[in-house]
Amino acid sequence: MDFQKIPPVRDQLMKCVRCGKCRSVCPVFTEVKNETAAPRGHVFMVQMLRDGKVQPSEELYERLSICLMCENCTVNCPSGIDVHELNAAARSYIYDQNPTLGKEVVFDTMWTRPGLLKGSTRLLWGTQRLGLQKLARSLGLTRILPGDLPKAEKILNKVPFRSARQRLPEVNPARGQKKYTIGYFLGCGTDLLQPSVALATVDVLTRNGCEVIVPKDSRCCGLPQIANGKMDTARRLMAHNIKIYNSYDFDYIVTDCASCSSALSRKNLEFLLGGLKIEDQAFEFAEKVMDLSYFLIHVLDLQLPELKDIETVRVTYHDPCHLANAQDIKEEPRELLRRIPGISFVDMEEANTCCGGSGTYSLTHYDISMKILDRKMDHAMATGADLLATSCPSCMMQLNYGINRHHWQAKVVHPIQLLSEYYQRVPVINQ
Numbered sequence: 001m002d003f004q005k006i007p008p009v010r011d012q013l014m015k016c017v018r019c020g021k022c023r024s025v026c027p028v029f030t031e032v033k034n035e036t037a038a039p040r041g042h043v044f045m046v047q048m049l050r051d052g053k054v055q056p057s058e059e060l061y062e063r064l065s066i067c068l069m070c071e072n073c074t075v076n077c078p079s080g081i082d083v084h085e086l087n088a089a090a091r092s093y094i095y096d097q098n099p100t101l102g103k104e105v106v107f108d109t110m111w112t113r114p115g116l117l118k119g120s121t122r123l124l125w126g127t128q129r130l131g132l133q134k135l136a137r138s139l140g141l142t143r144i145l146p147g148d149l150p151k152a153e154k155i156l157n158k159v160p161f162r163s164a165r166q167r168l169p170e171v172n173p174a175r176g177q178k179k180y181t182i183g184y185f186l187g188c189g190t191d192l193l194q195p196s197v198a199l200a201t202v203d204v205l206t207r208n209g210c211e212v213i214v215p216k217d218s219r220c221c222g223l224p225q226i227a228n229g230k231m232d233t234a235r236r237l238m239a240h241n242i243k244i245y246n247s248y249d250f251d252y253i254v255t256d257c258a259s260c261s262s263a264l265s266r267k268n269l270e271f272l273l274g275g276l277k278i279e280d281q282a283f284e285f286a287e288k289v290m291d292l293s294y295f296l297i298h299v300l301d302l303q304l305p306e307l308k309d310i311e312t313v314r315v316t317y318h319d320p321c322h323l324a325n326a327q328d329i330k331e332e333p334r335e336l337l338r339r340i341p342g343i344s345f346v347d348m349e350e351a352n353t354c355c356g357g358s359g360t361y362s363l364t365h366y367d368i369s370m371k372i373l374d375r376k377m378d379h380a381m382a383t384g385a386d387l388l389a390t391s392c393p394s395c396m397m398q399l400n401y402g403i404n405r406h407h408w409q410a411k412v413v414h415p416i417q418l419l420s421e422y423y424q425r426v427p428v429i430n431q
């Protein structure tokens with residue numbers, strides 16, 4: 001797609017009044033304190049790029065890729081500019097003229113084919129003892145993970161041997177009377193890195209009258225591709241997913257991954273597919289997409305029976321940017337946690353500031369990512385919580401690294417895991 005015709009590039013660049021509001025809320029600028037790392041600076045770079053005043057060079061790509069895509073600038077911009085979209089569109093335009101073999105292998109060949117992606121994580125599982133650096137070198141991935149590899153190696157969780165997709169049947173019948181047919185969008189992170197989250201999601205939904213279908217042929221939501229300059233690949237993935245999910249008669253399409261629900265939202269589809277033939281089918285699809293916590297609160301109005309003699313655990317919550325900023329969903333996960341008997345919920349300061357994980361960012365920009373993570377951990381630890389909850393597998397991975405790095409005796413969980421655990425202790429619901 002022509003760079004100039006991408007909606008934010010076409011319609012928004014002239015709206016920037018250089019007020020600097022975006023700079024004051026940018027977690028990267030807070031650490032780096034350099035205008036070239038600020039959202040306002042990025043808007044200016046994109047404008048220069050559009051006007052042909054700078055070349056689409058690798059150096060410009062590097063400057064833009066310091067952004068986490070957390071969307072804090074976007075939600076705070078008084079002119080309503082989708083700053084992160086401008087950045088993503090520019091990265092894609094630049095990348096198309098400076099492609100790299102490593103990215104083609106990772107984001108186009110492997111990540112678009114579930115079998116290959118699963119095979120590569122299996123390889124990772126099998127060679128964890130060899131070290132990521134050695135593995136990545138052998139796969140030719142060092143060009144996208146430069147320099148920081150030995151450090152980044154520590155961030156990757158132990159990769160589970162069996163993915164969620166291997167453990168879940170395609171059709172999971174509702175227990176009791178069926179209320180809804182749900183298409184479960186099982187994201188790559190949940191599937192391959194946090195399969196217990198997927199099992200908990202299906203458990204809670206089926207207990208509450210939902211038949212849960214996990215379409216075999218669904219693929220990545222495309223967000224990693226957008227963040228890595230591969231918008232065309234993201235478009236192809238999206239078109240595929242829309243076709244698959246629209247071929248069922250789902251009441252809702254639910255996902256437990258903040259990044260997936262934001263990628264599948266109407267807002268992102270307008271950015272990615274705006275003006276293309278597929279637009280109408282895309283919006284029909286997006287109408288049904290819903291974050292899991294939103295679904296549990298607003299559609300099911302989940303209520304849990306009280307159990308006697310349960311211990312109280314203190315839980316805090318980190319807002320994934322793709323839920324809080326991209327979808328304005330902040331209250332629902334908290335409400336869900338508060339509804340679980342035995343949970344004492346405590347909010348942390350700056351709960352909706354990025355954790356510095358942002359997909360592959362902590363691997364490619366380790367030092368900045370750690371500064372942002374350390375700030376997050378200070379706020380989380382100050383709550384004295386036993387559990388640190390969040391609703392995104394990428395944040396879970398980063399926060400897990402954070403608690404290890406800070407030697408904090410807490411555990412990182414997805415709220416749905418706490419719900420599922422609670423249900424397993426309620427005898428009447430198990431019958």
Ligand code: SF4
Nearest residue numbers: 016017019020022077
């Ligand atoms: S907040 Fe919006 S208008 Fe202000 S400098 Fe940033 S991008 Fe421009």
Ligand code: SF4
Nearest residue numbers: 026067068070071073
């Ligand atoms: S998306 Fe986040 S990291 Fe990127 S420029 Fe905006 S506020 Fe900064």
